[in-house]
Amino acid sequence: MTKVAMTLNGKKVQADVEDRTLLVHYIREAQGLTGTHVGCDTSQCGACVVHVNGKAVKSCSMLAAQAADAEVVTVEGLAKGGDLHPVQAAFREHHGLQCGFCTPGMIMTAVDMINRYGGNLDEKTIRHELEGNICRCTGYQNIVKAIKSAADQMSAMKTAAE
Amino acid sequence: MGVEGIGARALRKEDKRFITGKGRYTDDIVLPRMGYAAFVRSPHAHAKVVSIDARAALEMPGVDAVLTGDQLVADGIGNIICGWMIHSKDGSPMNMGAWRALEPEIVRHVGQAVAVVIADSQGEAKDAADAVVVEYEELPAVVDPIAAMADGAPQLHPEAANNLIFDWDIGDEAAVNAAFEQAAHVTKMEVHNNRLVPNAMEPRAAVADYNEAEEHHTLYTTSQNPHVARLVLSAFYNIAPEHKLRVIAPDVGGGFGSKIYIYPEEMVCLWASKRVGRPVKWVCDRTEAFLTDAHGRDHRSEAELALDADNKIIAFRVKTVANLGAYMSLFSSSVPTYLYATLLSGQYDIPAIHCNVKTVYTNTTPVDAYRGAGRPEATYLVERIMETAAREVGLSPADFRRKNFIRSFPHQTPVIMCYDAGDYDATLDAALKAIDYDGFAARKAEAASRGKLRGIGMSCYIEACGIAPSAAVGSLGAGVGLWESAEVRVNPVGTIEVLTGAHSHGQGHETTFAQLISERFGLDTDAVSIVHGDTDKVQFGMGTYGSRSGAVGMSAVVKALDKVEEKAKKIAAHLMEAAEGDIQIEGGELKVAGTDKKLTFTEVALAAYTAHNLPEGMEPGLKEGAFYDPTNFTFPSGTYICEVEVDPETGKTAIISFVAADDFGNIINPMIVEGQVHGGLTQGIGQALLENAAYDENGQLITASYMDYCMPRADDVPSYQLSTHVTECPGNPLGMKGCGEAGAIGSPPAVINAITDAINNNDLTMPATPEQVWQLCQGSMKMAAE
C-alpha cells in the first residue's frame, strides 16, 4: 500500500492504495467519482480517458502512483458551477450520446482535441482523432458534429475575448 | 424544456447526468461489506472436469469462499433454459442439453465457468481465481456447424445426436419444387453470415444483495428486461420467489440484445450472496465479455431463386445451418426460425418459398439475438441474391427489384407474415435520388483515373418488429407473451410519472415517452418523469428488444393515457358543470368548448386526490394502467445504397457515401430516430467490413479482445444521409413501426453489393477484409490479363 496524493478536479486528495491500482480505479473506487468508465482491457475503447497535467490519457493504462502529485481532471470536473462545458453542452445539443457509457471518455478526448487544434478541426481530423475512443451506439456521426460545433464555438469565444 | 409533442426534435432529458459523469451504472453501485466475484473459467473448448482444488485459493488473503457447480446443483439452482420451443419437421421437440451456471462435469466452450471466488477486493478475487487448480481431461472439440453434424464428430450433449438441435421447415416445399421446374432462370449462391460479438460498451455486471432476515434478494444488473430476468430467475432457476426478488437495471450502457438473457454470472452472484452472507459484485472484463456474452448471427446458407421469362420471381428455396454454440441461450431457437425464415420474402411478391433450418451445437459461445436477430441474416441472403440475379439477367438492380415489389397491402407472404403497409417504390426512389445514382458512372470513371475501383450497391430491406401478438407467438412456441405494460400516475400537483415495462439503455425513453404526455395534455416535458428498470417500482413488463419500445411500449402508454384523459375529463365536466363531450384538453388546460370556462390540469389532478367533489361513485385518484398486446408485427422497410472505393493495391474499402431511406411509420422524435439509424448502420457496416468472431480448430476464440476483433471506429464510417418516408402502421394507435434495428439489418448487403460491383467479383464473404478483397482483385486482374 502506498499513499497516493494528487489534485483531482481542483481538489487535493489522497488515499492509501495498492501499488498495482490503476488510475481509473483510484478515481472510481478510492475517490468515488464513477463518471470515468472501464470498457475494455486493452486500452482501446477510451471510456476511461481523463486529463493528467492537461493531457488526455487512458486512466486504465496508467498506475495511480504514476499520477501522484499530478493535476487530474475527470468528466466531473469540466462543468463550472452550474454551467456545462461547451463540449458537454454540444454533446447534448447534437445528440452525441445514447447509452452514455463511452460519453465521459469521448468528452474528455474532445476537450483535449479542441485544446490542441482550436478551431482548425474538420470532420476528417475529428474522425481520425477519435481513433482511441469506441462508441457502439451513435455511429459517431453526432459525436463528430458535436465536437465540430464545440470547437467552432470555443474558438469564436476565444477570438471574441482577444 | 417546454411543450414538446410528437414529432419534436426534443433534446434528451437524460443527457445531463451522462455528460456530467453522474450516470449510475451497475458497476457504480457499492454496498457495505460487499465482496467481489471472480470466475474460474475453462481454457478448453471441450473437456471433462476431473477435479477442482480450491485449497490454495482459500488460503489467500481476503478470500471468503470458492464455490463450485456441485454446490450449485446441490442447492437446487435450476439449469439455464431456452424459452422458445421449436419442433422439428418430424414433430419432435428441440433437443436441449443441460446448461448449468457453474459446470461440474463437462465444459463445452472456452470461458465456461466452473467455479467462483468471492473475496474482499476484485484484485484478491482474481488472484485467487488464478490459484484454483482445475484438472481437465480434454475432449475433441468441433467449431464448424457442418462438421458438427457429421457422423463421428465430437458430441456435445447426449440429448442431441449429431449435435442437431432441430431440423425445421417453413413454406410449401412441393410448390417451390414445382415452380423451379418451370423456371426460366435460376440464381444460386452460398452465403455465410459471420458470427459477431455484440460489444455493448458497458460490460455486463451484477451486484447481488441477500437480506437474510427478510429472505429477500436484490439484484442490480445490466438488463434490457428486468422483469423477465426476475421471472426466469424465480420460475426456472429457483433463486427465490418473485416477491422475494427485486431486479434493478439502473443505467445500462447499451444492450443490442446481449443484455436480454439471464447469464450464469448474474445467477451465481445471487446464489453466492446468500451463501456467503454478504453482497457480491461481479464486473465482466472485456475478454470475459467476448467469451461469454451471447454472440450473434453465424449462419451458413444455400439459396436458389427461380425467375420466369419476364424476370419475375416465382420461387425461393433456402437451406440454412445455424450455429447456436455450446448451449441454447434464452431466445436462441427463435432467431434462425421465426425471426429469420419468415422474412425471406423481403419486399417482393414471391409466390412460393421454402426454407429448411438446421440448428447445431458446437464448442463455441452460445449464439442468440443480436441487433436485428434473424432479420439481418434474411436480408443479407435476399438482397445479395437479388443483386446477383439482376446482374445475371442483365437488369439494373433497381429495375429488377421494382419488377418484383409488393404493391398492395395487406400482403400475405408464403412464410407466415402478413405485411400491413409499405411503399417500397417511395424509399427506393428517395435513396436513388439522394445518392445521385445516375451520376455514378461518371464518379466511377473519375475514381478509375486515380487507380481506385468504385462500386455501388443497394439493399431493399424489410423487417418485422415489435414482436407479437402474444397468442400468435405462443402458438409458435414462445414461452412468454410479448405485450407491454404502462402505468400513468398523475400526482396531486399535476406532474406525471409514467411507469413502463420497456427499458432504456440508450434509446432515450425518458424523452420520447415524455413527449407522448406533453402532446396529450400540453404539459411541459419537465413535468413528466419516466420510471423504468426496477421490478419493485414498475408493474410487470416485457422489456426492450426487437425495436418494440415505441410500437408496443408506447402503445401501452397511449392506452393508459386514454383512461387518464377520460377520467380527467369526467372530473372537469363535473366541476365545471358541463357535458363530458364538451371538454377539450389544450395547453395544459381542460376547457369547455365554446365557453371561457377552464381548469388547469393541476386543478383537475388535485380535485381527483382531494376527492371533495367527484362525480357520484367515482374512485379518488388519477392513475391508470394498461397492457397492450399488439395485433401484428410491424414492418419497417426501406432502401439503403452504399457507394465504395476499393484500393486494389491494399484491398481496403472506403465507404464514400451511404444513403438510407427508411419507412418507420410515424416518428416521435426525429433526432433520436436518426441516432438509432446512425448506430445501426455502423454496426451493419462493422459486420460487412470489419467484425468477425473467429475460432481456431480447437475452439479458441482468436478474436477475444479489441486487439483482434475489429470494432468500427469514427474513421471507418462516413456521415450518413438519411431520409424517411411515412406509411402509417395500421396496427397500433401511434402508427409506429420501430427503428432500432433497421440500420443493422439493411446495411450489410448494400456494402457487400457495392464492393462486388467495384471489384467485379461476386465471390465475397463478410467481413470484406482488405486481404480478402485484395485477393479477389488479384484474381480479377489475372483473369483480365488472360
Added chain:
Amino acid sequence: MYETNYHRAGTLDEAASLFSKSDDPKFLSGGQTLIATMKQRLAAPSDLIDLGHVPEMHGICEDGDAIAIGATTTHSEVAASELVRSKIPGLAKLANGIGDPAVRHMGTIGGSVANNDPAADYPSALVALGATVSTNKRSLPAEDFFTGMFDTALEEDEIIVSVTFPVVEKSAYAKYPNPASRYAMAGVFVAKHKDGSVKVAVTGAGQDGVFRVAAMESALSSNWSADAVADISVSADDMMADIHGSAAYRANLVTVMAKRALEAAG
C-alpha cells in the same frame, strides 16, 4: 494485475540502484505496453521503476547535424516538435501515427524502442535513419540494437537514455495499420541520407522484427522515386501471418507502403 511495488526514480543512478535492489524488476516509462501486459497477467514484475521523472532522459535537442531525443519523450512531443518536423518530417509523421492521441501522450520513444514489438513503428525509423541508441552504459547503432522480435541488445539493468537521429535529406513513413489494433501490419520508413545513401526499413511485417530491403535501397540510390520500388517485392517466406493478413498479403503491403512513403517523401 498481480501486485507490484512502484518506485519513482529521480535520477539515472537512483533508477539503476533501485533496479539492483529488486527481485524481478522492470523499468517503467510510458507504460502503454507494460501496464497492458501486466493487466493481462502476462508480466508480473516484483518492482516497477518509473523513469518518467528523470530529467536527463527527457526532451528534444539539436546536436550538430543530428537530433537527440530523450528516452522518456512522448510520441506526441516528438510529433509536435518543430525541430523534428522541419528536419526529419518522416519521424514526426511516424510519431503522430502511433496508437491514438491518449496513447501518444503517455507512450515514449525509449519504451517503444526497448520493447521492440515487431509491429511497433519506431524501430523502422531508427534503422532507416541510422540512429544511435545511448544507454546509461554505452551507445549502439540501431541495427546492432534490435536483435529480433521483442529482443534487443539491452542488458537487464541497462537504461536507454536517448536516441540520436542524423538529419537526412529526405524521409517518410507509410504504414498500413491492422484494422483492429491499429498497430502496423506493414510500416515502411524510407530515408535518403546526406551522403546519398538510401535506407529502407520495414516494421510490422517481418517475422524477426524490423528489417531492411536491400533491393529497394539499391534501386532508390539511383532513382529516388516510387516507380523504382513498384516492382520490388520482399519474400513472403520471411513475413508474419495471422488472421489479419497472410504472409503474401504482408509482402504486398511492404511494396505498396514503400511506394506511398516515397510519394510522400517527394
